[in-house]
Amino acid sequence: MQVINIGILGLGTVGSGVVRILRDHQNKISSITGRKLVIKTVVVHDLAKKRNVDLTGINVTDKIDDLINDKDIQIVVEVMGTVTTAKEYIERLLNSGKHIITANKDLIATYGSELAELAGKNDCDLFYEASVAGGIPILRTIVNSFAADRIVEVKGIVNGTTNYIMTQMSQNHVDYQKALKSAQELGFAEPDPTNDVEGIDAAYKMIILTQFAFGMNVTLDDIEVEGISRVDLEDIKQAKKLGYNIKLVGIAKLINDRINISVGPVLIPEDQPLAAVQNENNAVLVTGAAVGETMFYGPGAGELPTANSVLSDIIAVTKNIVLGTTGSRFNDFSREGKQALPDEVVYPYYISLRVKDQPGQMLKITEVMTSVKASFHLILQTEIDNDYARIVMTTHEMSEAQLKEIVSAISDLKDIDVIASYKVLPD
Structure with missing residues (x-):
């Protein structure tokens, strides 16, 4: 069986999960793709750091050029994080003819169109299913399953950290600071949780969802963003008495053929599906003109769920390599869009x-x-x-x-x- 060599850029939680799943599911993946997928090289920042994953037979290096200059490596998975450095590395990798898979939502939300254009020029694939909602295959679902429908709204809980915090406040009646501390102790929140709790992470994900669902390119400046750090426990209790749960929700909605995007605390009726999404889980509701409202639910982060989405991209790229169809955009839908006016929302x-x-x-x-x-x-x-x-x-x-x-x-x-x-x- 022919071999397709893979490089990985970053070996944190997600990178380790990719190595683990690819080893454990090698036979199934090979039967689906008709190729043997082999991780040849992993680039890490700290060579001395101990890893909790089997790296037998894998070249571990701290030099990006070991990936760029290796003609045998066809696919590179970027899970290192950052924006500026990751962008530089991905540009160099694309220019050297490597297909790229990334879970980097900040990068894709900011430079996705630019990188997609570069990928196309080099006849390379650029996929990023894992950048939104972790283990939920929402981007590929929008591209494939909603291709014939007209999406009118996408809304959801797309940040597990804030949903965990809001769940603790609602169910255990603890204040924001205590709920945040619990999230940090369990590894759901970073030591500096700003991007999560102030809604920025969710806003980046809504940028990507908006591009896929509506074909419109937007920036952070186009989104009304409010986080949860100022949510008062008394408001959560009061909302509950009125029959609502408060959640951090991202909403992208067509209004008079204009787009309105927001991220912020929202009161959700207790009998609606989003109200029941607890702890670190995510859920995205997609409303199509033909199909109506559909819901996609699952873990929004974590080693194996996110790595599984990365592997789905690896399989998709491998199939394209076999068929000779690489170089197409992950999402070809594009249209001009204007912002909805405040009077229309x-x-x-x-x-x-x-x-x-x-x-x-x-x-x-x-x-x-x-x-x-x-x-x-x-x-x-x-x-x-x-x-x-x-x-x-x-x-x-x-x-x-x-x-x-x-x-x-x-x-x-x-x-x-x-x-x-x-x-x-x-x-």
Whole structure:
């Protein structure tokens, strides 16, 4: 059986998982592809570091040129992380004729189009299934299974760290800091969790999902991003009493043929599928004009789930090599797109306020709502202490522009502070 040699750039959690799965499932993979896949060389940063995976027969080096200059290596898996260095290495590898598989969402979200163009010029494949939602094969599903449909919305829980934290806050009634510490102790959160908890990681994934689902290239500047670090435990408890769970949700939606993308805490009705996604798991809901709403659920990270997505890309590239069809884009769908206007983005909203407990406060809030032609659905008041009360209100549907006016106007009122304002997914 002919051999296809593979190089791996980085041997952390995912890289080790790739080595492990390829060894364990060698016979099955060979029967599917008709080729024997062999890991020839692995490039690491620290040669002295002990590894918890069998590297027998594999050349371990700290020199990228050992991959670039080896004509026998056809496929390279990049799982080293970073953006600038990874981009430089991948460009050199593509220019030397190597097919690239990466799990690097930051890189793909920022430079994916540029790298895809370079791959095409060199008749190389560039696949990155593992860059979104770990073990869930969502990108290839969108490309293949929704090819004949018109996708109108993609939304989901695409960051396992924040979902674990929100689950702990909701189920165990611990505050944000305690939930974050638990996530870090279990390895679900990095020592510096900023990218996860501030919604940046999820936003990068929504950039990639938007490109696949709608064919539109967007940047971080096009996305309304809010993280979970300021989510108050009392709001989680209050939402639960109202029949909702609060989750960090990414939403990309066509509105009047314009795109609106957001990442932030959202109230989800408890009877909806996303509300039941717990801990580090991810779920993506894709709504097509023909098929309606479909859900894809699974682990969003981890050694073997993510490595499995990398292996699916390796198999796809191998098949293309055998058939002589390399060089096509992972996703060919492309179209011009404009951003939806704030007046077009309409949801019900949940707003919580810290209000000094004195006469006339509700009148001020009502006057603000009336001035922007917005209406209450529900108003609740609870005591914070002897001087302040918490007022929670849910609204009927109103535009994002109206919400911003309300938050700005209320923030200007004396003795009233806005604690939170979150979208509410409709029942």
